[in-house]
Amino acid sequence: MDTSIVLNQIFVKTDNNQMMSLEQLKHNKASNSSGLLTPMKIQSQAYLSSSLADTQMAALEGFIYITTEKQGKSGYFKVFDVDKSEVIRTSFLICDPCTMVFLNTNGQMTPVRSSTLSTWRQSPTSVVKMYKGIPTDDDEQAATQIFSNPIQGVYNEEIRMGIVEKFSVSLGAFYFKTTDDFYFLIQPYYSDLNTYTTTGYTSTGFYMKSKDQVPKNVTVLCVRDTRFNGTTGANVVGSLPNPLGKVIVGENDGDDNRSITVPPQRVINGWTTNHIGQNITIDAMNSEGGEYFVQYYVLQDQEISSTYAPTNQVPTGTMETTTKGGSILDCMVGTMLMIMVSWIL
Numbered sequence: 001m002d003t004s005i006v007l008n009q010i011f012v013k014t015d016n017n018q019m020m021s022l023e024q025l026k027h028n029k030a031s032n033s034s035g036l037l038t039p040m041k042i043q044s045q046a047y048l049s050s051s052l053a054d055t056q057m058a059a060l061e062g063f064i065y066i067t068t069e070k071q072g073k074s075g076y077f078k079v080f081d082v083d084k085s086e087v088i089r090t091s092f093l094i095c096d097p098c099t100m101v102f103l104n105t106n107g108q109m110t111p112v113r114s115s116t117l118s119t120w121r122q123s124p125t126s127v128v129k130m131y132k133g134i135p136t137d138d139d140e141q142a143a144t145q146i147f148s149n150p151i152q153g154v155y156n157e158e159i160r161m162g163i164v165e166k167f168s169v170s171l172g173a174f175y176f177k178t179t180d181d182f183y184f185l186i187q188p189y190y191s192d193l194n195t196y197t198t199t200g201y202t203s204t205g206f207y208m209k210s211k212d213q214v215p216k217n218v219t220v221l222c223v224r225d226t227r228f229n230g231t232t233g234a235n236v237v238g239s240l241p242n243p244l245g246k247v248i249v250g251e252n253d254g255d256d257n258r259s260i261t262v263p264p265q266r267v268i269n270g271w272t273t274n275h276i277g278q279n280i281t282i283d284a285m286n287s288e289g290g291e292y293f294v295q296y297y298v299l300q301d302q303e304i305s306s307t308y309a310p311t312n313q314v315p316t317g318t319m320e321t322t323t324k325g326g327s328i329l330d331c332m333v334g335t336m337l338m339i340m341v342s343w344i345l
Contacts, residue, residue, distance in 0.1 A: 011049045026062075067340075101175040129178075130175070153270065154270040211289055233296070237265070237293045238292030246261050
């Protein structure tokens with residue numbers, strides 16, 4: 001663990017005599033109750049300076065985030081350290097369109113660097129897309145998001161969901177691209193999706209396996225009303241080092257089962273079936289050392305018999321399945337960069 005004593009001995013220095021320790025940068029935030037990082041502005045060459053041994057420097061586990069010049073000049077680019085529970089709302093940030101980067105360096109939890117998102121709300125016209133890693137100045141390749149609302153359907157149609165289920169992201173860095181108003185709660189812990197029950201007849205959720213996680217089968221229980229037909233679907237993205245690696249997503253109703261088995265790729269593999277089962281299962285084969293991301297969704301449709309109105313529980317419809325493949329900082333002189341730090345103590 002990187003202590004305050006260690007971080008106080010490492011400095012970012014510039015040729016125009018700026019200097020801040022990593023400890024100062026870690027706590028350089030909008031407020032004590034917020035993880036929104038306030039950057040150190042760099043307009044000359046910058047470098048790290050420390051009296052610590054190389055072995056100590058090599059053992060550091062945090063992030064030093066350096067923006068591009070374009071990002072640093074934008075008021076619509078925000079970086080958060082996920083070290084506390086926080087409600088985030090883009091309208092309060094005055095950020096539309098908004099790019100929000102989240103950094104999590106907590107290696108003391110299992111899985112490491114996990115963040116849980118819940119209480120998700122969007123305005124009726126809001127678009128939210130989530131990506132792994134950190135953004136560049138270039139536009140993202142189409143269909144590479146790991147989660148979105150509206151969902152990208154198998155025919156590239158948009159499927160807007162009123163309910164987004166609670167989910168966890170086990171990544172050191174991920175980001176959102178958003179429009180209009182977007183509200184959610186983010187917390188630094190892991191919520192196990194296995195045996196989770198959906199909270200609505202029409203909703204979407206997310207599951208991922210990180211490179212460090214041990215593969216396991218996950219079952220999501222579906223709230224449903226058998227008097228209505230509907231759709232179950234999933235978008236799969238990822239990368240598995242084993243060429244025989246595959247991800248399996250299934251919709252199950254007793255002995256009546258439908259599934260997709262695909263090698264995850266950088267772009268979305270989409271799948272739907274005109275049936276809502278008792279549960280959705282997510283599993284993989286030969287996935288050790290790899291990562292994959294699954295956005296699942298259930299969409300209740302028309303009532304089968306007009307005699308009935310919706311009640312409460314438990315899937316229906318005709319069978320149809322559709323798939324679609326789919327220790328030195330060197331900053332250029334004359335540009336303005338922003339440096340921010342995320343570190344778990």
